[in-house]
Structures are given as C-alpha cells and as structure tokens.
Amino acid sequence: MLLIAIGSSLPVSGLDSQQIVARSLGAIERFARVVAASSLYESPAWPDPTDPPFINAVAQIESDLGPEALLAALHSVEAGFGRIRARKNGPRTLDLDLLTYNNERFEGADGGLVLPHPRIADRAFVLVPLLEIVPDWIEPNSGLPAKDLLAGLNTDEIRLIS
Numbered sequence: 001m002l003l004i005a006i007g008s009s010l011p012v013s014g015l016d017s018q019q020i021v022a023r024s025l026g027a028i029e030r031f032a033r034v035v036a037a038s039s040l041y042e043s044p045a046w047p048d049p050t051d052p053p054f055i056n057a058v059a060q061i062e063s064d065l066g067p068e069a070l071l072a073a074l075h076s077v078e079a080g081f082g083r084i085r086a087r088k089n090g091p092r093t094l095d096l097d098l099l100t101y102n103n104e105r106f107e108g109a110d111g112g113l114v115l116p117h118p119r120i121a122d123r124a125f126v127l128v129p130l131l132e133i134v135p136d137w138i139e140p141n142s143g144l145p146a147k148d149l150l151a152g153l154n155t156d157e158i159r160l161i162s
Contacts, residue, residue, distance in 0.1 A: 001134070002032070002061045003099040004074065005117075005126045009045060009052040012082040012093040017055040018161060020081055020094055025059060027077045028096075032063035032070070038129035040161040051091045055161065058099070058129040067101045071113050074098060099126065103140045116140045124153040 006024055008017035015023065018040055025034050037059040045051035063070055074096040075083075081094040099117045106115040120126055121139055127150040130137060137146045 001103065001137075002063060002070070002101055003130065003134070003137075004028075004059050004061060005095075005097040005099055005123075005130075006057045006059060007054045007095040007097075007125075008081075008093060009054045009091045010093045015081075017052075021055050021057050024077055024081060024094055024096065027080060028059070028061060028074070031065060031073045032061040035060040035062055036133040038132040041125065041129055042159045042161050043125040044157050045091065047089055054125065056125045056129055058126060058133060060133055067098065067104075067106050067115060068108055068113055070101070071098050097126075099130070100140065103138075105140070120146075121149045122153070124150060124155045124158055127153065128155060128158050 006021050008020040011017065012020065021040060025037055028034060038057045041056045042053050043056055044053050065073060078094045078096055083092055083094050097117055098115065099120055101115050104115065106113065121142060127146050131146050131150060139146055139149055
C-alpha cells in the first residue's frame with residue numbers, strides 16, 4: 001500500500017488550495033493509479049498559525065515506480081503547481097509527502113527519503129484523512145493502530161471541508 005499526504009495553503013494560477021489538492025490527484029494519475037482519496041480537511045498552519053491554513057488529504061495509490069522515483073515524480077507534480085522550497089514548514093502551493101511504501105522500511109542513499117514517514121504519528125492533519133480511507137492502518141514504526149495514535153493528538157482545529 002502506497003500512501004501520500006497532500007497539502008496546500010497558497011493559491012496559484014487562479015486556483016485555491018481546495019482546487020490544487022483536487023487537481024493534484026489528476027496530475028498523480030500520470031504515473032500512478034489513485035485507489036482512494038480522502039475528503040478535504042482544513043487545519044491551521046504549523047509552526048506559525050498566523051500563516052494561511054492548510055487544506056489536507058491523503059490518497060492511496062498504486063505505482064510501479066520505486067520509492068525514490070515515486071518521490072521524484074511527486075516533486076515534479078509539486079513544481080507543476082508552483083511549489084518553491086523557500087522556508088521549511090512555510091506556506092506552499094502544494095506539498096506531497098510519501099508516507100509509506102508497502103509499509104517497508106527504507107532510507108535513501110542521501111538520507112533524504114525515510115519511510116515510513118518519520119512524523120506520521122505526530123500529525124493529526126495526516127492521520128484524520130488517512131483513517132478515513134484506511135481505518136485499520138497500523139503505523140509500521142510503532143506497530144500501533146493509527147486510530148490509537150490519533151487518540152493522543154489534538155484534533156479540535158481540524159475541520160472537514162468536503
């Protein structure tokens with residue numbers, strides 16, 4: 001099972017964040033099959049809640065690409081939506097994170113790609129949409145059900161959009 005997190009907090013080319021997230025799924029279809037996609041959720045920006053809020057979703061995909069090639073393809077989609085990597089954790093037009101690749105442990109040669117994503121367990125804005133499409137998912141690093149991880153996080157500011 002391949003899972004990706006999708007987020008957007010800035011408009012681009014006349015598209016708002018909801019439209020960007022929705023259209024990014026179509027762009028992903030060029031190299032992967034989207035098996036399932038969650039609803040859209042709004043959450044406050046982190047670490048600076050005065051930045052624009054994020055629209056978040058999670059998608060389950062199938063692809064023949066290996067982990068690093070898949071990440072490169074996701075980065076290409078980000079660039080197509082005007083993603084500029086200016087400030088860590090800053091606002092962005094599109095953010096595509098590879099969360100898990102068949103629940104395998106993987107670390108890229110340069111250390112840039114670590115799978116499963118090392119911060120899934122701390123991110124309610126990822127776990128809420130993930131649980132919508134894979135309710136019984138077990139987080140591979142901890143061996144804990146995602147629903148148990150989410151129970152320990154604050155979800156008060158995560159709002160279902162559509």
